[in-house]
């Protein structure tokens with residue numbers, strides 16, 4: 001565990017680090033940065049104790065799929081560890097372009113650009129396009145990567161209520177239809193598990209000069225035909241300008257993608273600072289993502305299993321009277337409201353061998369402090385039964 005240095009603070013920033021209450025509390029209760037000593041499928045070990053992993057985003061359970069492992073090993077041997085340069089300069093390889101072209105056709109878009117992280121891709125999907133004088137309209141609950149992109153644009157910002165079409169209408173009612181706009185939403189919201197009602201948004205935003213960005217980090221691999229995502233699920237691929245996402249969830253690798261028309265993606269390749277000034281995705285991670293995408297297309301049983309598990313799990317939690325915030329997807333919150341309750345619940349789950357995450361503000365509003373859980377196709381029937389027992393135990397004292 002990290003400890004604070006005892007030397008005298010030499011400046012205001014060191015002082016701020018030493019006296020930060022949030023860091024003190026994190027280190028005192030220690031529910032984060034836990035270094036597992038081993039992992040097999042959906043199980044991890046902490047100080048030798050076996051735990052069921054219930055907060056990973058490995059929705060399809062592909063992180064130890066033999067084809068994914070084999071592809072990673074082969075790429076490492078053939079290409080070495082990294083490309084040591086940006087795509088713009090010396091870092092582009094044929095395998096990046098192959099993955100991009102396969103992802104683009106899977107998503108129903110003309111083109112795609114991959115980067116080293118979903119965070120980077122989502123950030124650049126906004127920052128590369130919006131500028132001063134534009135208006136960005138955003139669901140107030142979107143992910144930090146999207147806020148980071150918004151902050152760098154200089155555009156005017158209007159938030160609307162989470163998943164609230166009336167609130168979006170209200171915002172639009174105050175604006176001229178001509179002004180250049182960007183709408184930013186998540187397809188599946190990472191904390192809440194809610195699905196954005198894209199058809200309603202698209203109806204309201206018609207003729208509003210609006211560029212639509214959907215971050216589908218948690219919808220990709222989960223919703224739509226073969227797991228093509230939220231936009232495919234609603235059949236609105238042609239009406240959405242950008243589908244951005246992460247390869248660290250259903251694709252069980254690391255990295256991110258931005259998909260859109262050829263013109264839009266080529267513009268991003270010219271203007272995205274995250275692309276021009278940052279090294280390319282490594283051969284190994286690209287190969288793992290490529291293999292995972294191939295598995296997603298060829299082995300539908302993982303998606304089927306994910307949804308069987310999700311239905312079982314949601315029923316189990318609802319039967320215990322737990323508040324899952326009307327999650328409709330494998331990303332499943334258990335809303336506890338107060339940090340003390342969340343910590344108590346988390347500890348009891350740990351005691352029974354189930355690992356989850358406490359989500360405090362600012363990731364959620366103070367009255368929605370929750371335990372974030374996520375179900376995977378990799379969870380076995382036995383895992384689900386154990387999870388059920390642990391939930392019953394944790395829910396008892398609430």
Ligand SMILES: Cc1ncc(COP(=O)(O)O)c(C=O)c1O
Nearest residue numbers: 117118119143145190217246248
């Ligand atoms: C909605 C959303 N967008 C983007 C990201 C960033 O993805 P990555 O972990 O690949 O950087 C995340 C990750 O948690 C996410 O939940």
